[in-house]
Amino acid sequence: MSFDLIIRGGTVATAADTFSCDIGIRDGRIAALGSDLGTARRVIDATDRLVLPGGIDSHVHISQPSGEGIVMADDFESGTRAAAFGGNTTVLPFCLQERGHSLRQAVRDYHAKAEGSCYVDVSFHLIISDATEQVLGQELPALIKDGYTSFKVFMTYEDLALSDREILEVMSVARETGALVMVHAENFDAIRFLTDRLERAGKTAPHFHGASRPIPVEREATHRAIALAELVDVPVMIVHVSNRGAMEEIRRAQQRGLKVFGETCPQYLVLTEKDMEGLNMEGSKYVCSPPPRDKESQIACWEGLQQGVFNVFSSDHCPFRYDETGKLAPNGRTSFRWVPNGIPGVETRLPILFSEGVVKGRIDLNRFVALSATNHAKTYGLYPRKGTIAIGSDADIAIWDPKREVTISQSLLHHGSDYTPYEGIKVTGWPVTTIVRGEVVVEDGRLVGRKGAGQHLSRERSQYAVAEAAE
Template sequence: MTEERATLLQGGRVVSADGEYDADVLVVGERIAAVGDVQAPPGATVIDVSGCRVLPGLIDNHTHLSMPFMGMMSSDDYDTGTRAAAAGGVTCLVDFAIQREPDQLRSALEEWQGRAEGAAHVDYGFHMAITNANEATIDDMQAMTDAGVSSFKLFMAYKGELMTRDDAMTACLERARDLGALTMVHAENGDVIDLLVKRALHAGQTDAIHHALTRPEFVEAEATSRAARLAEYTGASLFVVHVTCAAAAAEIEAAQQRGIAVSAETCTQYLVNTIDDLRRPGVEGCHYICSPPLRDASNHEPLWDYVRRGVLESVSTDHCPFTNEQKSRGLHDFSLVPNGMPVIQHRLAKLWDEGVVAGRLTPSQLVDRTSTTIARRFGLAGKGAIAPGKDADVVVFDPAAPRDYGTHTSFMNVDYDVYEGETASGSVRHTFSRGTLVYDRGQILTEPGHGRFVARSTAVGAGVAA
């Protein structure tokens, strides 16, 4: 029998969701074996992490790798995208498989599993996005939960492409409730957006900024309220993705105060970028087109407050990159620009500087909002904490090691960086996935295929955010 490898991370400061403490972390094989004042066993590799924070691996529960959209494919696949994830301290992601056949979901899961298997550097799971919620599709939802896909996403926007009507959404909520699964919604009023986009284009308003102006805050707040009311009626658990503005977050808090099982996330870019980024000239403005759009800076402090209080219980990225060439398709018509921003590598560094260093979050709150709560909400029982028996998904973050943003330091498969020219005050030194060192001070050490599919448990969506 082969003896399992052992690694001791010595001299660091462990950050958990409920506090910080100086401790060594012993990894044996794929699991954490001990945390505390630990003696290195014979033959163990000892890594001095003095001065560093030792965090549970981040989980990104909202990514779009190799996603077909608007006649093209997002530019990060499961190799490049998970390299970038590891470089940013992410050790597990939950990507979206999107229904392609009208009457079933199985083929979509098989398609996305085929893309990821043998390619990923970190672990991964899937949500299932339902685009045709007919009776046969709803019947197929149990096959997904049996396969370890315990959450379903519905789009209330993208009329004529992905959008789900309220009656179909209600039926999906009921079925997910009965399966103990979680329903996720992209909350925007697609009918109103469609009207505003047509009016803007007719008036010759084609620049990138009009993407945001045709998706005003009220269409997100209204759809968020409507989704919460449907969840209240059905008794289903609801998760609202990528909340961008105070008006929508207020609807979530109101629903929570009524006792409804509604939880929600925001994304890094909504905490640090603004609508003014879309006013940049040429293709640069197109880089910032995502849906829902970036908002006025007046939303930043309220959003940080909702994150701090746990109303918005987590921060993801909605990573969906497209190259300059792909973005340029809509230079003269914003409605043709593929939606999405490249952010997967930057979440930890940005939240450290804009959250912890700026005094908006404690390190423990950062860990909770990027790992521990996400693991609990999405049925990843082996992840989200540094504790004996957990997967050895560990990130060593050096708060005193600056790192430039830019294409020269990015592993993302995109030819620009939306934070080019900025410098993070701290950076990831090491990322371990199930005990294996994937990322080490600027280098990816694993071969594609180290990452594994993680089947997620059901009945995790119940309860109101704390």
């Protein structure tokens, strides 16, 4: 029996098992697992390497409108290239509906941006910013039927925040269609109140961003989002959780039997609020929402990952440059209020989790696979096509050197931003080869894949939401 590719001699890990075997790949899918698989057009020797499902980063922002004069640093070419170098084979960016615009047209425009540019596979979440009758009654249900089976709502940000009534209406559509609702949980009115008070006191430096969005702002909104989801009886994903208070709200809901899920990100494991204290505007490089917290919050986020309160680990990659089009805030406005919220991280997500988690004994290798790939696929309607190493699944594979030591530096990375917030962090373990549907995209630190080979994925309903859909 002949294959297009055989990966030989590696240690294979899934979310459930770790074993030694060879992988035979044919026509972009895994066709055989075993030993002595025969011949192939190409053989990759994975001796002393880990062979893992390709990472799925289910929370990234690429080519997203970000406000007047502000330019997001990554388009689909640079963003998916960076993802591939970070051991990812699929990313799920957000398609943002701007207020007053058609959701369906936003999807068309977003496809146009991605067409012919992607190195890895992509699938779009929707962002609902304008919950009109047209959107809720026609456009959103039709798009969900077409395979856009998850969408995000915001409880903060001008022109994005929905009222509680609007959130309930959107959740009702999810209940009827089996879509999964993602929530950015921060209290908008509280943030505006605190921001105004800080500015009146002359406290405008970037590190006051954290003071404008303290833990109670996130904890309260998390509690409210869960309560709204409970009213409608719909599953909900609370994204980018940063602290114990919000994590415990999710845990309590889970203990009551509610289908509430959580996500955290690298910035909440290795950064703190002190990183925003750089001179002049240097601290703006670390401004994201929710902001990095303190050491105790880091411990809490690790607990959430270890204990299953968080079932996915994403980057929340939201890249800007450190210039007047990005972090320095356009038009000379230097208050933290105007600093674009977001940091790059799609390329460094997995090395940070592997090093800080697996190498340091906080999680085992199988939990790493679950948090980095398998649970994303199950949560967002891609499993078992994606997220595992099994016969019939797409041959999306990352080969890791588990002992390679790397000091993260902007000079090593491939995103469109001109800095990394993780500069100088030392990690052990690094993805060296990334394979998407049987085609090698990155090999030994070299880009060998073809731009445009990445495909858009239409998704099934979430394994966690489908049972909730109304008959």
